[in-house]
Amino acid sequence: xxxxxxxxxxxxxxxxxxxxxxxxxxxxxxxxxxxxxxxxxxxxxxxxxxxxxxxxxxxxxxxxxxxxxxxxxxxxxxxxxxxxxxxxxxxxxxxxxxxxxxxxxxxxxxxxxxxxxxxxxxxxxxxxxxxxxxxxxxxxxxxxxxxxxxxxxxxxxxxxxxxxxxxxxxxxxxxxxxxxxxxxxxxxxxxxxxxxxxxxxxxxxxxxxxxxxxxxxxxxxxxxxxxxxxxxxxxxxxxxxxxxxxxxxxxxxxxxxxxxxxxxxxxxxxxxxxxxxxxxxxxxxxxxxxxxxxxxxxxxxxxxxxxxxxxxxxxxxxxxxxxxxxxxxxxxxxxxxxxxxxxxxxxxxxxxxxxxxxxxxxxxxxxxxxxxxxxxxxxxxxxxxxxxxxxxxxxxxxxxxxxxxxxxxxxxxxxxxxxxxxxxxxxxxxxxxxxxxxxxxxxxxxxxxxxxxxxxxxxxxxxxxxxxxxxxxxxxxxxxxxxxxxxxxxxxxxxxxxxxxxxxxxxxxxxxxxxxxxxxxxxxxxxxxxxxxxxxxxxxxxxxxxxxxxxxxxxxxxxxxxxxxxxxxxxxxxxxxxxxxxxxxxxxxxxxxxxx
Numbered sequence: 143x144x145x146x147x148x149x150x151x152x153x154x155x156x157x158x159x160x161x162x163x164x165x166x167x168x169x170x171x172x173x174x175x176x177x178x179x180x181x182x183x184x185x186x187x188x189x190x191x192x193x194x195x196x197x198x199x200x201x202x203x204x205x206x207x208x209x210x211x212x213x214x215x216x217x218x219x220x221x222x223x224x225x226x227x228x229x230x231x232x233x234x235x236x237x238x239x240x241x242x243x244x245x246x247x248x249x250x251x252x253x254x255x256x257x258x259x260x261x262x263x264x265x266x267x268x269x270x271x272x273x274x275x276x277x278x279x280x281x282x283x284x285x286x287x288x289x290x291x292x293x294x295x296x297x298x299x300x301x302x303x304x305x306x307x308x309x310x311x312x313x314x315x316x317x318x319x320x321x322x323x324x325x326x327x328x329x330x331x332x333x334x335x336x337x338x339x340x341x342x343x344x345x346x347x348x349x350x351x352x353x354x355x356x357x358x359x360x361x362x363x364x365x366x367x368x369x370x371x372x373x374x375x376x377x378x379x380x381x382x383x384x385x386x387x388x389x390x391x392x393x394x395x396x397x398x399x400x401x402x403x404x405x406x407x408x409x410x411x412x413x414x415x416x417x418x419x420x421x422x423x424x425x426x427x428x429x430x431x432x433x434x435x436x437x438x439x440x441x442x443x444x445x446x447x448x449x450x451x452x453x454x455x456x457x458x459x460x461x462x463x464x465x466x467x468x469x470x471x472x473x474x475x476x477x478x479x480x481x482x483x484x485x486x487x488x489x490x491x492x493x494x495x496x497x498x499x500x501x502x503x504x505x506x507x508x509x510x511x512x513x514x515x516x517x518x519x520x521x522x523x524x525x526x527x528x529x530x531x532x533x534x535x536x537x538x539x540x541x542x543x544x545x546x547x548x549x550x551x552x553x554x555x556x557x558x559x560x561x562x563x564x565x566x567x568x569x570x571x572x573x574x575x576x577x578x579x580x581x582x583x584x585x586x587x588x589x590x591x592x593x594x595x596x597x598x599x600x601x602x603x604x605x606x607x608x609x610x611x612x613x614x615x616x617x618x619x620x621x622x623x624x625x626x627x628x629x630x631x632x633x634x635x636x637x638x639x640x641x642x643x644x645x646x647x648x649x650x651x652x653x654x655x656x657x658x659x660x661x662x663x664x665x666x667x668x669x670x671x672x673x674x675x676x677x678x679x680x681x682x683x684x685x686x687x688x689x690x691x692x693x694x695x696x697x698x699x700x701x702x703x704x705x706x707x708x709x710x711x712x713x714x715x716x717x718x719x720x721x722x723x724x725x726x727x728x729x730x731x732x733x734x735x736x737x738x
Contacts, residue, residue, distance in 0.1 A: 204607040205573055206556045208599045213554050215547040215589050217481060219522075221471030223491070223538040225462025226525065229424065230431075234417040235260055236410075238453040244446070247430045248535075251422045251461075258420040258458055265418065269411045276404035283397035290394040293387035300383055305376055312368035319364040323357035330354045426461035429536045462536050467526045468501065469540045472508060472519035480546045487524045491540040496528045500544060547587070554592045558677055559605040560585060561616060570599060571606040571613065578606060578613075608677045675702070675715035685709030 233239065240261040251257065333350040336342045430446040446458055469489055473481055481503055489496040500522060507518040524542050526534070560568050560583060568585050571578045586594030599605070609616045678686045687709050688699045702710050702718045710718070 203612055205604040206559060206607055208553060208555050208595065208601055208603045208605060210551060210553050210601050213549040213552050213587060213589065213592055213594055214545055215549075215587060217473065217477050217544045217546055218590075219471040219473055219542055219544075221469045221524070221540055221542055222536075223467060223469055223526075223534055223540055224536050225460070225464065226466040226468045227463035229426070229461040230457045231257065231420050231423075231459045231461065233260065233452045233454060233456050233458055235265075235414055236454055238451060238456075239418070240451050241446070241448055241458075244448050244458075245428055247428060249428045250426070251428060252425050253422055255422045256419060257422055257428060260418040262415060262418040265411060265415050269408065269415065272404065272408045272411055276401065276408050279397065279401040279404040283394070283401040286390065286394040286397040290387065290390035293383070293390040297380070297383045297387050300379055305371075305379070308371055308375070309368070312364065312371050316361070316364040316368055319357065319361035323354070323361050326350070326354040326357040420458065422461065424461065427464065427536075429460045429462055431457040431460060460536070464531065464534070467531050467534050467536075469498070469524045469526065469542050471522050471524065471542050473503070473522045475507065475518040475520065478503060478520040478522070481522060481544055482546075485544050485546060487542055487544045489524065489526055489540050489542050491538055492533060494533075496526050498524045498526045498528075498542070501525045549587055549594060552586065553595045553599065553601055555595055555599065555605050556607055557588060557591055557593050558608045560593055560595075561610055563616075570595075571609045571616075572599065573604045573606070611677060611679060611682070675710055675718060676712055685711050686715070 241258060242261055243259045245251065245255070245257045330347075330350040330353070333342060333347050337344065337347045432445050446452070452458065481500060483500050483502055485500045487498040487500060489498050502523045504521040506520075508521050522544075524544070555570065559570050561570075562568050568583050570581055570583050572581050573579075581598055583598030584596040586596045588594065606612065675686055675691075678690045678692075691699060699710075700706075702714060704714050704717065
């Protein structure tokens with residue numbers, strides 16, 4: 143209906159008395175039009191026909207069909223390509239050193255090619271000093287060895303030579319003394335006979351008697367000498383010689399140990415000198431051990447470059463086997479329990495997809511840096527099963543999608559078509575002959591793009607995509623429900639504190655973080671993930687402003703706005719989704735909706 147008059151209608155001349163009455167009619171007409179506009183804007187009865195036709199206040203409405211198919215539940219993470227079989231070449235220089243020269247990263251080398259040369263001047267000087275110390279220790283050992291050998295010979299010499307000789311002399315003297323005694327005794331007997339016959343004098347007889355006594359004394363002396371030799375001189379001499387030998391042996395062993403120690407030091411230094419040069423043990427491609435992600439590196443990791451100071455046992459270069467490749471990804475702790483070895487995976491990189499499967503999932507989380515210590519992620523290795531891997535290089539970034547479950551033949555709709563109003567109450571807006579109908583639904587499993595509908599919808603029906611952005615009453619109901627839920631949680635908290643005898647706390651505002659510093663988490667576990675950021679773009683200008691997001695998101699809106707232009711575009715939303723995928727549901731951005 144038009145309020146303008148036809149151009150051909152002649153204008154009538156009004157008198158001054160008609161002025162106030164004419165102005166009153168215009169004011170009443172304007173007020174009536176404003177009232178009609180308000181009714182049209184707020185009444186769903188007037189709104190639904192416009193939504194159905196795609197004209198009017200909301201503009202073009204996107205819809206999607208309720209369809210039956212296979213719902214795949216995936217875990218998607220980014221990772222780095224690496225070889226499944228690497229030869230790690232490490233710095234073996236004791237105490238660390240400096241890289242003097244290193245072959246360029248990515249160079250293909252053959253066996254025996256020099257890869258790295260470390261600083262060696264200190265080692266060469268140490269070798270010279272250690273050689274002198276070793277030669278001195280070796281000289282002392284040689285002298286001690288000769289002393290020990292001499293002492294050993296002296297013991298043998300006494301047992302087999304000196305003692306035998308001394309014993310033979312003592313026994314010979316004893317035998318001689320015995321013979322002298324017998325001879326003297328015979329001479330005395332003969333002298334006594336001669337003395338009785340008067341042939342010799344008394345003095346001659348006494349002389350023979352004295353000779354016997356002297357022979358007896360000499361026999362006793364020789365007997366004592368032999369006994370002293372056997373019983374005392376021999377043991378004492380043996381003890382002295384054996385003690386000297388044992389002492390010389392101990393000194394020799396000490397000098398030998400000292401010489402061996404100095405020799406081992408010298409050999410280690412020579413090995414260290416050899417370790418200052420690393421050569422390729424096989425053909426391959428040089429890959430520096432520089433991690434792609436600082437978050438996964440420890441504080442002791444050092445970049446590899448010419449002139450860098452590296453520590454002992456630090457891996458410098460890897461020589462990967464390019465025929466066996468895999469991808470290492472980090473799976474968040476909230477999802478790692480769902481990932482099992484053997485699950486199929488798809489690896490996306492270089493505009494190409496590769497088939498793969500999960501090889502292993504770590505039992506312990508990866509060490510995090512100081513700014514991500516609260517985030518626990520588990521290293522997961524995914525093998526690349528394709529045979530043609532010639533285009534892949536270690537260090538490439540890959541997106542890995544692991545299929546953790548498949549639900550076949552289920553009824554499903556796009557994730558954006560289902561909204562939650564209140565706690566565990568889900569609705570979809572279905573297009574009917576009379577417009578769009580708000581219908582409660584029972585949901586099941588979901589992924590990043592679709593959600594299972596167990597009850598409430600029929601295959602073939604069409605539902606609105608993102609009703610929150612196009613139907614004002616949805617935003618109002620959701621805001622009211624969030625307010626009620628927040629007030630209920632605050633009341634429950636105060637009652638719990640009162641029951642425990644604690645001081646009641648004031649109610650929190652909607653979206654306010656709890657005492658732990660994190661926003662209140664959803665109490666349900668089977669519902670759909672939170673709404674993607676771009677669903678809050680009410681005016682469809684391609685950006686979500688701070689005024690369009692709910693209050694609970696305004697506190698961290700500025701952190702998501704990377705370019706600080708006051709709005710979040712699709713690229714920034716995708717980056718935020720990847721950062722918060724562990725809390726908001728894993729997966730890439732949603733598929734384009736079907737226009738109704």
